[in-house]
Amino acid sequence: MAGADQHRGALVHTEATEGGSQPDKQPSPRKRRAATKTSRKRSPKPPAHKRDYVCSVRLNDDEKTLLTAAATTTRTSLPAFLARSGLAAARDLDTTAAAIAGRRELVAELFAARRHLGHVGNNLNQITRAINAGAHPPQLDAVIAATERAVQCVQHATEQLLDQG
Numbered sequence: 734m735a736g737a738d739q740h741r742g743a744l745v746h747t748e749a750t751e752g753g754s755q756p757d758k759q760p761s762p763r764k765r766r767a768a769t770k771t772s773r774k775r776s777p778k779p780p781a782h783k784r785d786y787v788c789s790v791r792l793n794d795d796e797k798t799l800l801t802a803a804a805t806t807t808r809t810s811l812p813a814f815l816a817r818s819g820l821a822a823a824r825d826l827d828t829t830a831a832a833i834a835g836r837r838e839l840v841a842e843l844f845a846a847r848r849h850l851g852h853v854g855n856n857l858n859q860i861t862r863a864i865n866a867g868a869h870p871p872q873l874d875a876v877i878a879a880t881e882r883a884v885q886c887v888q889h890a891t892e893q894l895l896d897q898g
Contacts, residue, residue, distance in 0.1 A: 846886040853880045
């Protein structure tokens with residue numbers, strides 16, 4: 734059935750089923766897509782070396798920024814960098830344990846210095862109260878010396894922390 738198409742006056746030839754199944758016609762062969770080059774730069778890992786397990790890690794903004802910068806510097810993705818650095822630490826447990834122990838010692842030293850500064854601060858408050866009352870306490874020189882030692886201890890621990898970071 735042919736007739737004038739209402740769109741631009743062209744003749745339209747359609748079957749009686751109006752575009753439905755047409756058993757007399759052969760289906761048009763599918764066209765093959767042209768093979769495109771893949772942009773993959775390396776070959777896939779063999780099945781024996783593929784990683785099957787997923788571990789989730791929570792980071793704060795500073796940690797993520799630091800790790801992302803390190804991963805970018807080594808030209809790896811963040812998950813690959815975390816896996817490689819974690820495996821390197823696991824393979825060298827002596828160095829890792831020493832680094833962790835050093836960090837623990839540093840934190841312990843900072844807490845001890847904080848406690849010491851608290852005691853010194855209490856002594857300074859007592860001396861200030863005595864001076865305001867008109868007395869000259871004999872422990873003034875000892876408290877000032879203890880304050881200087883505590884400040885040096887905190888300064889030393891801070892320098893160690895900055896050197897490790």
